[in-house]
Amino acid sequence: MTDVTIRNVTKRYGALTVIPQLSFKIEDGEFVVLVGPSGCGKSTLLRMLAGLEEISGGDLLMGAEVINDRPAKERDMAIVFQNYALYPHMTVAENMGFALKLRKRPRAEIDERVDKAAAILGLGKLLDRYPRALSGGQRQRVAMGRAIVRDPQVFLFDEPLSNLDAKLRVQMRAEIKALHQRLKITTVYVTHDQIEAMTMADKIVVMNEGRVEQMGTPLELYDRPANIFVAGFIGSPSMNFLPATVALANSPALKTPEGVELPVDACPTLTGRSEVTYGIRPEHLELGETGIPAEVVVVEPTGSETQLYVTVGGRDVVVVLRNRADVRPGEKIWLRPRKGSAHLFDPNSGARITG
């Protein structure tokens, strides 16, 4: 096991720069999730770590050693691909033992390590099968097994659950997390699914256009998003954003352009500002007797919660209620933001302005 440092790494394809300059560190044994929209550079970064793409500048380090020019096969990182990339002409056991066979390990050792990994992943009865005879979840396990058998210093996962159905994805998510807790191998996991990121990561790196927008624990990112991008990306459903003007100088009172008053806690940094973007998470809005006036458009009961699509001064807002609500489309309601839950952002830079 080892830590991994990404220091001023850039990636260019001809004149196109996909990663301008990136720096962060992945601690030994940490589970880091790179998350961001398609094309943000997260998979490219993972592939550069794996040695499948060259870096255009900067340094990649494993421990204290620079590995920029070290070929992929000597990096001791095992990668699990989105499409599993199992060798179709090899059985499960052959797939899992392939890397060891290449390293000319003794047959007995290969068998022992394959059996051990198969036991961890519940693949014991499938070792003689070919990948075509496996279900999606089983193939995913074999792909992980292939990585485990190598006992690498770093695990790399490139959107490994994207091809699975929703139910299996939740199950595999828990399995990967349990696996990490058991093996404690440094892991870099790429996904565009923020729920995967939130549920699995020790640390999340939110990327956008090749840059790190914010890095931190899942709850740090949820509670204190650094900017509108992170605020909108982390959390499901997404945070609601409303443009607002500061009603009175040195006063925390905010109003939307339509004149709807938005309650906000005292915030000295508002001094001198006239416009802000008001952000509130759907689950931080409750029904009340007073508060923000809204009109219900759609009601979606899911059993455990109720999702309301409402308009506030003509703007769309989503509300998630933990209890069952007896409201109907067209009904006028009042929304009460939970105390201390509003986020304020600079409308121009998108940066967080509340403390």
Place this chain on the structure above:
Amino acid sequence: MATSSKTNRTTRKLLWTLFWCVLAFIYLFPYTWMVLTGFRHGVDTISMPPRFIFEPTLAGFKHLFEVTGFQKYIINSAVVTIVSVVLVIGVSAPAAYALAHVSRRGGALLVAILIARIIPAIAIGVPVYLIATRLHQLDTYQALVVINVAVNIPFAIWLMRSFFMEVHPTLREAAISDGCSEWQVFTKIMLPLVLGGMLATAVFVFIGVWNEFLFALILTTSVSPTAPLAMLGFRTQYGVQWDAVGAAAFLVSTPVIVFAFIMQRYLVQGMTMGSVK
């Protein structure tokens, strides 16, 4: 209503069957006639009306082997074809793999390959003859093998590249990450997966080289002429020796048909390539 629809279906089936029978006849008749010619006396072949019932004879075959020395032509064809196929596949498979998976600047080479394929063989006949003469390679196996390899490599690369491209690139990346060198990726991962396509390509190349006539005519005289050339010798000043022509055509076509029949699974795979994932 039900009866009418059933009648329609039967009529359609009958028409289709008839269509396929006519098509099969159009395709098979010339070949069948050629084979029959090999087992007929010359007079039976040219008699009018044509004779479908005749007294079979092996005179044509006897003439081939006892007078013409046809075995030499067959051996020449076999040597040139086998060596050419092995070389074409040996060179084309790694090249096709590299173009499909490794090289990012293969575009220009692919265009060059296509151009090489487009140029008609007759256009390079004279230069090839001159080069072979200068190098003292006229009437040798080497000359025929080199030209057949050169002519077939572009086609083989083009075809095999398509097979390699059907293998998902992450398989190569997974193998590299597992510790494979590029050559190991090629031999341990890619080749087993494109074996069918490779065999299909080999069949196409085999057919092409075995049937090759033009360069054999240009480059050979008495030592290394191939079987298709032997056919020329049966048109003499006294007329065409139809029995020998038929027998030779039967012998020349048999290996191709047998080979193609054995490999038909792969041939179909080669021809339907890309249609099924």
